[in-house]
Amino acid sequence: MRKICLFFFIIILLASCTREELDRTIFIPDEDDRNLPAYTEWGYNTFGAEYERDYFLASDKIVPCKILFKDNQLQFSLSGTIRDHKEMTLSFIFSSPQMEDFKDLLQLHNKEIDLTANDCIVKILRDGNETILHVFEGKLHFKRVQLLSIEDQVNRVILSGIFDLTFMQNDFPAFIYKGRFDLGITTKLFYVY
Amino acid sequence: MKKLLICFFCVLFTILIQAQEEKTLTMPRLRLGIEAGVNSLFSQINKPEMIRESRYYYYDHDYDFHCGFVYDYPNSAFYNFGLKLDYMLHKRIAMSIGLRFSFYKATLASDRDYFLWKVSETETSSNYIKINNISQTNYYLGIPLETRFFLTEKDYIVRTYFIIGTSFNFLVATDNKVAFHNPEMEKYNSNVLKHIGNPNSFYCSFYGGFGLKFGKANYPFGNVEFFFPVLNFEKDNIDAFIRSDVLGFGIRTTLHIPVIRKHILTYSVTD
Numbered sequence: 001m002r003k004i005c006l007f008f009f010i011i012i013l014l015a016s017c018t019r020e021e022l023d024r025t026i027f028i029p030d031e032d033d034r035n036l037p038a039y040t041e042w043g044y045n046t047f048g049a050e051y052e053r054d055y056f057l058a059s060d061k062i063v064p065c066k067i068l069f070k071d072n073q074l075q076f077s078l079s080g081t082i083r084d085h086k087e088m089t090l091s092f093i094f095s096s097p098q099m100e101d102f103k104d105l106l107q108l109h110n111k112e113i114d115l116t117a118n119d120c121i122v123k124i125l126r127d128g129n130e131t132i133l134h135v136f137e138g139k140l141h142f143k144r145v146q147l148l149s150i151e152d153q154v155n156r157v158i159l160s161g162i163f164d165l166t167f168m169q170n171d172f173p174a175f176i177y178k179g180r181f182d183l184g185i186t187t188k189l190f191y192v193y
Numbered sequence: 194m195k196k197l198l199i200c201f202f203c204v205l206f207t208i209l210i211q212a213q214e215e216k217t218l219t220m221p222r223l224r225l226g227i228e229a230g231v232n233s234l235f236s237q238i239n240k241p242e243m244i245r246e247s248r249y250y251y252y253d254h255d256y257d258f259h260c261g262f263v264y265d266y267p268n269s270a271f272y273n274f275g276l277k278l279d280y281m282l283h284k285r286i287a288m289s290i291g292l293r294f295s296f297y298k299a300t301l302a303s304d305r306d307y308f309l310w311k312v313s314e315t316e317t318s319s320n321y322i323k324i325n326n327i328s329q330t331n332y333y334l335g336i337p338l339e340t341r342f343f344l345t346e347k348d349y350i351v352r353t354y355f356i357i358g359t360s361f362n363f364l365v366a367t368d369n370k371v372a373f374h375n376p377e378m379e380k381y382n383s384n385v386l387k388h389i390g391n392p393n394s395f396y397c398s399f400y401g402g403f404g405l406k407f408g409k410a411n412y413p414f415g416n417v418e419f420f421f422p423v424l425n426f427e428k429d430n431i432d433a434f435i436r437s438d439v440l441g442f443g444i445r446t447t448l449h450i451p452v453i454r455k456h457i458l459t460y461s462v463t464d
Binding site: 021022024026028042044106109144145146147148149150151152158 | 245246247305309311314315316317318319320321322323375377378
């Protein structure tokens with residue numbers, strides 16, 4: 001039995017090693033709150049936020065971000081885990097200029113999205129149930145968007161930023177705050193409909 | 194029975210009388226020493242900020258899956274060899290002075306083939322290159338001063354002694370090298386090297402230990418010396434590529450060849 005466990009451990013270990021380095025989630029703890037990732041701009045494929053008294057965090061097992069452009073709207077989705085490693089996806093949908101490939105994400109550089117605006121939707125997908133949030137305070141700020149090249153070849157776009165929102169949940173106010181993300185977006189994570 | 198006991202004590206007394214006979218020893222005072230050794234000091238590499246982290250930390254636990262972690266604890270062996278003149282001041286005390294060449298090499302490498310280095314950036318762009326390793330080798334020329342204190346007066350074939358010493362070491366050369374994953378990226382060599390800190394130009398070490406001399410002092414002989422502690426002192430240069438701890442240990446072997454045989458140390462020992 002021990003040998004079988006060891007075999008599976010080695011398989012998992014090898015599987016984690018074969019993933020391209022830039023696709024891995026690197027968690028550098030925040031000095032103020034070591035449960036959250038530090039705000040970085042290296043494309044560490046991570047994000048984190050406090051969700052009430054819990055933490056919503058990127059996981060190395062889940063693709064942390066996918067972006068969908070459809071009908072002049074951009075859907076920016078963060079997928080990770082919350083209490084007891086349950087999966088959760090937080091999506092921000094907002095109007096955006098035309099985008100054709102991932103490099104067009106550079107238009108988001110230093111852009112602040114007001115999450116209370118009429119053309120903005122915030123959704124949570126949890127346990128298979130999708131909930132549209134009634135946000136009464138919040139913002140999503142793409143502090144830095146950069147085109148990352150590896151040895152002079154364009155490889156991906158790095159989105160780094162912060163978010164905070166307060167919303168109504170079951171007729172009670174709830175909040176997600178201290179949100180930060182540092183994500184590498186390649187062709188396979190950017191979809192145009 | 195009484196006679197037998199008296200006889201036994203007479204023989205014993207005779208042996209003791211004979212054992213306390215004084216013998217005169219002579220040996221050349223001056224010897225040339227050819228030495229080689231290694232000191233090990235715990236040290237750390239100043240990991241430049243341009244390196245993209247690869248380690249995966251979570252909740253204070255370190256899930257390091259050996260997927261590109263860049264080690265900053267190098268093998269920090271100071272190899273040294275040199276020439277020295279050893280002078281017998283006294284039947285138990287010898288002093289030496291010489292020239293010692295030492296060097297150490299530290300390598301920054303990933304546990305995979307390469308690590309990523311941010312070679313340039315603007316507000317909306319960054320360029321990483323793949324680097325196999327970065328190494329720095331520092332060469333020092335030192336002047337050692339040592340004193341040995343022999344535990345026995347008699348020149349046994351194996352003779353034990355304590356040693357204390359100091360050496361003043363001056364940087365004579367430093368060599369930084371970058372091994373690129375893709376040879377075409379060598380155009381960024383100077384860009385990478387400008388982030389590698391220079392070593393200290395001087396360090397001083399104090400050390401103590403014990404040694405074993407193998408052979409007679411009238412002939413060429415060898416010795417092995419073990420040092421603990423080895424204390425290194427240098428200006429704390431926070432930008433230096435390699436930062437060493439103060440404390441270490443070492444081992445050294447020397448071949449001693451008697452020179453100027455006319456200059457003799459003569460002394461008596463009770464055999």
